[in-house]
Amino acid sequence: MLSRVxxxxxxxxxxxxxxEHTARMLDVHLNLGLDQSQGMSVRENRERLMMSMWQTxxxxxNVLDDDYRxxxxxxxxxxxxxxxxxxxAAARENAxxxxxxxxxxxxxxxxxxxxxxxxxxxxEIWEHQPHEFFRMVREGSHLFQGITDATMNRxxxxxxxxxxxxxxxxxxxxxxxxxxxxALLIDNEAGGTYLQRIGLxxxxxxxxxxxxxxxxxxxxxWIVEFLLFNADFPHTIRxxxxxxxQALEDIAVKSGRGTNNRLQRVAGRLQSSLSFDLVDDxxxxxxxxxxxxxxxxxxxxxxxxxxxxxxxxxxxxA
Amino acid sequence: MxxxxxxxxxxxxxxxxxxxxxxEMFTDNASPREHYRALHDRLLDLTQEELxxxxxxxxxxxxxxxxxxxxxxxxxxxxxxxxxxxxPRIITSVEWSTIEKGLQQRINALNLFLHDIYxxxxxxxxxxxxxxxxxxxxxxxxxxxxxxxxxxxxxxVCGTDLIRMADGRFAVLEDNxxxxxxxxYMLANRQVMKRVFPHMFANYGVRPIDYYGQALLNTLRHxxxxxxxxxxxxxxxxxVYNSAYFEHTFLARLMGLELVEGRDLLxxxxxxxxxxxxxxxxxxVIYRRIDDDFIDPLAFRGDSMLGxxxxxxxYRAGNVALANAIGTGVADDKxxxxxxxxxxxxxxxxxPILPNIDTYLCMDDTHRKYVIAxxxxxxxxxxxxxxxxxxxxxxxxxxxxxxxxxxxxNANPRNYIAQPxxxxxxxxxxxxxxxxxxxxxxxxYILSGDNVTIVPGGLTRVALRRGSLVVNxxxxxxxxxxxxxxx
Numbered sequence: 001m002l003s004r005v006x007x008x009x010x011x012x013x014x015x016x017x018x019x020e021h022t023a024r025m026l027d028v029h030l031n032l033g034l035d036q037s038q039g040m041s042v043r044e045n046r047e048r049l050m051m052s053m054w055q056t057x058x059x060x061x062n063v064l065d066d067d068y069r070x071x072x073x074x075x076x077x078x079x080x081x082x083x084x085x086x087x088x089a090a091a092r093e094n095a096x097x098x099x100x101x102x103x104x105x106x107x108x109x110x111x112x113x114x115x116x117x118x119x120x121x122x123x124e125i126w127e128h129q130p131h132e133f134f135r136m137v138r139e140g141s142h143l144f145q146g147i148t149d150a151t152m153n154r155x156x157x158x159x160x161x162x163x164x165x166x167x168x169x170x171x172x173x174x175x176x177x178x179x180x181x182x183a184l185l186i187d188n189e190a191g192g193t194y195l196q197r198i199g200l201x202x203x204x205x206x207x208x209x210x211x212x213x214x215x216x217x218x219x220x221x222w223i224v225e226f227l228l229f230n231a232d233f234p235h236t237i238r239x240x241x242x243x244x245x246q247a248l249e250d251i252a253v254k255s256g257r258g259t260n261n262r263l264q265r266v267a268g269r270l271q272s273s274l275s276f277d278l279v280d281d282x283x284x285x286x287x288x289x290x291x292x293x294x295x296x297x298x299x300x301x302x303x304x305x306x307x308x309x310x311x312x313x314x315x316x317x318a
Numbered sequence: 319m320x321x322x323x324x325x326x327x328x329x330x331x332x333x334x335x336x337x338x339x340x341x342e343m344f345t346d347n348a349s350p351r352e353h354y355r356a357l358h359d360r361l362l363d364l365t366q367e368e369l370x371x372x373x374x375x376x377x378x379x380x381x382x383x384x385x386x387x388x389x390x391x392x393x394x395x396x397x398x399x400x401x402x403x404x405x406p407r408i409i410t411s412v413e414w415s416t417i418e419k420g421l422q423q424r425i426n427a428l429n430l431f432l433h434d435i436y437x438x439x440x441x442x443x444x445x446x447x448x449x450x451x452x453x454x455x456x457x458x459x460x461x462x463x464x465x466x467x468x469x470x471x472x473x474x475v476c477g478t479d480l481i482r483m484a485d486g487r488f489a490v491l492e493d494n495x496x497x498x499x500x501x502x503y504m505l506a507n508r509q510v511m512k513r514v515f516p517h518m519f520a521n522y523g524v525r526p527i528d529y530y531g532q533a534l535l536n537t538l539r540h541x542x543x544x545x546x547x548x549x550x551x552x553x554x555x556x557x558v559y560n561s562a563y564f565e566h567t568f569l570a571r572l573m574g575l576e577l578v579e580g581r582d583l584l585x586x587x588x589x590x591x592x593x594x595x596x597x598x599x600x601x602x603v604i605y606r607r608i609d610d611d612f613i614d615p616l617a618f619r620g621d622s623m624l625g626x627x628x629x630x631x632x633y634r635a636g637n638v639a640l641a642n643a644i645g646t647g648v649a650d651d652k653x654x655x656x657x658x659x660x661x662x663x664x665x666x667x668x669x670p671i672l673p674n675i676d677t678y679l680c681m682d683d684t685h686r687k688y689v690i691a692x693x694x695x696x697x698x699x700x701x702x703x704x705x706x707x708x709x710x711x712x713x714x715x716x717x718x719x720x721x722x723x724x725x726x727x728n729a730n731p732r733n734y735i736a737q738p739x740x741x742x743x744x745x746x747x748x749x750x751x752x753x754x755x756x757x758x759x760x761x762x763y764i765l766s767g768d769n770v771t772i773v774p775g776g777l778t779r780v781a782l783r784r785g786s787l788v789v790n791x792x793x794x795x796x797x798x799x800x801x802x803x804x805x
Contacts, residue, residue: 001595002582002594003594099384100568101577104383108383317593
């Protein structure tokens with residue numbers, strides 16, 4: 001397939017995953033806000049929320065002052081390239097570039113999500129239920145994934161869509177853990193800490209899955225173990241990287257490029273470390289560094305992907 | 319022109335017949351023509367609400383499929399739905415048979431003409447067409463002289479605009495030999511029509527048009543090198559910001575071709591490749607939807623970001639085929655149009671089956687004097703423009719506009735032609751809850767490959783503003799489904 005098309009499918013999927021992630025994080029944040037007693041530092045929570053999404057409040061000083069401004073900034077602000085409305089517009093723009101490559105059902109779904117976003121306004125969703133709105137965004141993304149699975153050939157394009165989604169997700173989970181782990185350890189009030197830990201799991205839809213493994217016992221170490229190393233749940237880093245490796249192998253075969261290259265090595269190395277590293281080592285060592293390294297590895301995979309399939313030189317292709 | 323004394327019953331209450339203007343549905347005494355009778359009777363049965371409901375269903379279908387075009391020069395909402403009119407335009411098989419023969423004759427003559435003027439120009443030395451007319455056309459490509467194009471086919475895809483005159487005959491208004499667009503609307507209109515009026519459609523005996531994709535693919539295959547049984551054919555688009563981008567994706571999907579942009583292609587040792595995840599892949603035929611000017615920054619406009627550097631040399635070396643060929647615009651120059659009947663006679667020794675519209679060439683002194691004196695009655699057009707730009711419609715113009723055109727004509731007579739203001743025929747349209755009559759034209763799509771194929775019908779464009787004669791989508795036009803009936 002055309003390199004440009006692969007590029008667009010990859011980003012379409014990354015952006016949609018990003019929109020879904022932002023919507024879920026905001027939803028959980030607003031929900032937690034309802035329960036928090038006065039002792040909790042709401043401002044710090046907002047700061048961590050922003051950092052979890054690689055966002056800074058620079059230049060828009062008052063977004064941390066209240067949840068209305070924060071939500072507006074992360075959802076509707078067209079000056080914020082990472083706001084949900086901008087991210088969905090970017091996803092749609094990528095879809096528009098490759099309309100003939102995706103099924104018409106896929107296009108119609110992403111177009112509808114985009115049009116729904118354009119109709120929504122901050123006062124309106126605040127007045128009604130922000131929760132309903134964020135559910136609409138999440139379901140819009142889920143529906144797109146379902147439609148993709150139901151209507152698209154399992155060709156390279158489909159694999160690039162998988163790649164985009166799982167690389168974005170793996171990096172987001174690593175970042176989320178990285179930013180929030182210290183806050184999980186603080187044991188101030190019985191209820192407050194518990195809520196923080198549940199909130200983290202819910203931000204990546206992992207609460208119920210976690211409970212199935214560890215019951216409702218919220219231990220920071222177990223949370224880390226689950227989100228890093230669980231092999232079966234779609235919102236864990238290990239699961240995501242396994243999907244990335246599978247997609248890469250499939251693309252290597254379908255394109256005839258083979259698996260003996262830097263891209264496969266970088267991805268395979270990360271996968272094996274997630275499969276065989278011991279949680280005790282990770283926790284007793286430098287967790288921050290470990291999580292930071294995962295984000296870095298995701299970047300390396302991204303760059304190697306581009307060197308191999310998208311922006312290669314004439315000499316390299318011969 | 320006087321309004322007719324005939325009165326119609328709802329939903330035709332606002333319908334008016336105009337003398338001097340052919341009505342597609344009604345005869346002069348206000349009874350429906352035979353081939354329109356079933357539609358007419360069905361419309362009398364339907365309530366306004368039902369019609370409105372169907373119009374809504376059709377509009378939604380276009381919006382959700384994203385069937386849009388881009389209007390240049392607007393920041394907000396640059397994507398618009400191409401307005402779709404609910405009521406079909408119907409053409410009988412006898413009428414169609416004349417159109418078909420006429421268009422085949424015309425495309426054959428124009429292909430011979432293009433080959434001739436780029437190879438010595440016999441028609442020029444025989445003084446049938448003046449040499450300065452050809453060499454001064456801004457679409458004449460010197461670079462194409464003595465270049466042999468595959469199978470001598472210059473124009474593979476042509477869209478010819480026809481209008482129906484007051485006496486009911488069809489005439490050619492203009493040829494589009496460069497990158498004609500609109501065929502996707504023809505196909506989409508038909509799909510929507512089948513959805514909103516399934517029973518009526520089924521009972522009417524309408525000839526199918528769905529094989530257009532296959533026919534276009536065959537036309538493009540015909541240009542591939544004969545030794546290659548499995549040529550790589552691509553559709554080259556300027557990209558998503560082009561007004562016809564929807565159509566490019568639509569056609570690529572219809573034919574199963576890669577839709578490429580300039581940045582997907584590169585030329586190495588005079589061979590064109592596309593950049594794929596599997597490495598570089600050689601390209602044999604390009605259905606290009608980019609104008610000559612922008613197709614190769616090395617050969618033509620150096621500031622073009624849309625094209626492929628080196629493409630023209632690969633083309634000249636015979637390593638890649640282009641549809642349409644480069645330089646075809648010289649034959650749809652509006653001043654060259656004047657000579658097409660003579661061109662047909664010269665190459666085919668036949669009389670033209672479809673007439674031209676009377677045309678005055680401003681480069682001719684007598685013609686120009688007449689044009690300047692009658693600006694308020696004539697339509698003046700710039701010869702190299704399309705899409706309804708660069709036009710003066712005399713009867714609808716202000717004194718100031720006429721003065722501007724007079725000065726422009728005197729400054730550059732070669733650049734202008736004039737034609738009498740033609741009353742395009744009118745057809746019933748569903749406008750704001752009523753059925754009213756609006757001016758329409760017809761653009762059939764002609765494919766010239768192994769033989770000449772024209773799917774029955776084409777795009778009927780509608781001037782949706784009351785009284786307007788301009789049907790271009792960029793100027794407030796819409797379109798409707800076109801039915802060509804079996805015997």
